Amino acid sequence: MKKLLVLISLLSLSNSQAQSIGVEKEAFAHTYSIVARDSLTGEMAVGVQSHWFSVGSIVSWGRSGVGVVATQSFVNPAYGPEGLDLMDSGVSAEEALTNLVEKDNGRAFRQVAFLDANGSVSAFTGDNCVEAAGQLTGRNFSVQANMMLNDKVVPAMAEAFMRYSKLPLAERVVKVMQAAQEAGGDIRGKQSAALIVVGSEKTKNSWEDKKIDLRVDDHQNPIKELKRLLKVARAYEHMNKGDLAVEEGNIEKALKEYSTAEKMFPENLEMKFWKAITLANSGRIDEAKPILNKVFKADPNWKKMIKRLPPSGLLTISEDELQFLIE
Template identity: 70%
Template sequence: MKAQNYEIQKDAFAHTFSIVARDTATGEMAVGVQSHWFSVGSVVAWGRSGVGVVATQSFVNPAYGPRGLDLMAAGYTASEALDSLVALDDGKDYRQVAFLDTEGRTAAHTGEKCVEAASHINDTNFSVQANMMLNDAVVPAMEKAFKDHADLPLAERVVKVLQAAQEAGGDIRGKQSAALLVVGPTKVENSWEDKKIDLRVDDHAEPLEELDRLLKVARAYEHMNRGDLAMEEEDVEEALEQYGLAMEMFPDNLEMKYWTAVALANSDRLEEAIPLFEGIFAEDENWREMTRRLPASGLLNVSEKELEEIVN
């Protein structure tokens, strides 16, 4: 890698708390972060499936993200990658950075001039770090939360860690934005397959509450996506199961109700489908017009008479 000194990025002033972590069961890797700074996820959180994750904060040098991932992709361990970049950085005393690779090896750096309270704790499969915190209890609370919630999926576990940090005192300035990024254990051919979860709350009075809500919505839509795939494969029963699980999570969501109704109609279960359609149309007439358009796209396989029965 070509040697280069990295100047302090005056426009990336993200004092914050974060975690990089790996799930030993799935191999997934994640970054979670909250800060009193607008759109913290756009500068702090970096990840690449089959490579690793990076959190770069304090006086942020965004180059640590892509360049760190490139080094780990080239075979550097987390500590080798971080050490090589810190050695080239004239602003290293102002930086706070954490790397994690696919083997769960972690490395962290907290510069001497990071604003107190600033520290990190890193171990196998996770590193927690924070600067400009209200007190010294934040980072130990994050470590404890990560260990206490080992039974949760990685994304939900990371949210618990962020919540524990806030409960322990959090950023001395308050809170404004948060982000959650999850990537997979193996490299992918297509860039659009790289991120399993990519959620950002750029500006919110309660960013962690909103992040937690968005994660629940994302999980529901994972079931919706599986239902859509099942419909493509003409496996209506699997589609109904997946749509049903999504609808249980968000019973007031018209989208989830609607595709459940469509799946029922496609499996010759009009008696069950029609009450769902009626309820949806009563709330929003646009879905009635949507239903008229579906047969031409092959998404609703009913006769003209059955279609009229549904929409009327």
């Protein structure tokens, strides 16, 4: 009851009053989350769900070869970039988090978890976080939650992380989030979710930093939608590998990758189309034609598209062969 009164009092504060104790009124993301590391690949991830719009825009932070951060409850977004900068300089997750918590006037309202590239983990739950609130840390992971329906959510997350150890990290994190929801989840319900995965090695370019970066900003079942988006992302990973194989001149590998993607999403016309283009470019016109016929029937714009490819060099067949494909 005391924590509920604290929450009501905070929501009635003016901006200046909120700032005076280090709590910004607009930075409000009660939630459950996980920071985790794959001990085999070194990949690191943050998964989060909340009954709050666009939770991924404020809670989850990561940098390849450095670490990941989840900052929630009454959010201080500075924990993200400042924590990553500290870990990037060689400071451990524990030392970095301690450093930032000690100078935070609003620390009683914070819930934060850090994980560094070495697998070191540290988490903090302020005394004024709304119950049910808590955290559990283990080897290569930390799970934390506040404003949950019950105190079973956090243990369920930790158990799921251990149970699904054979899954790729992203899929493993989704299982953890599903377990949280099944155990009771956020007392207010569901609205948004996010998942980021970063690599084990530092990258030269910022746009290469995140291997997976998915957000569901507003949805009736955000975790289910996040799971669907992850499957789409995996399919397009195969498409990208197929494109690279084409560049390398390895047509058989390209076709294998395109076929894998297509099996994951058999209704996706673009996947079928580029598989057919690869077949045509490798001289297998007769195999390409029935695939393209189905694509053209489903959406005639693809027939317009194929005519635009020869000038760009993406389709290297004769005019007669092109006419055969589109007739």
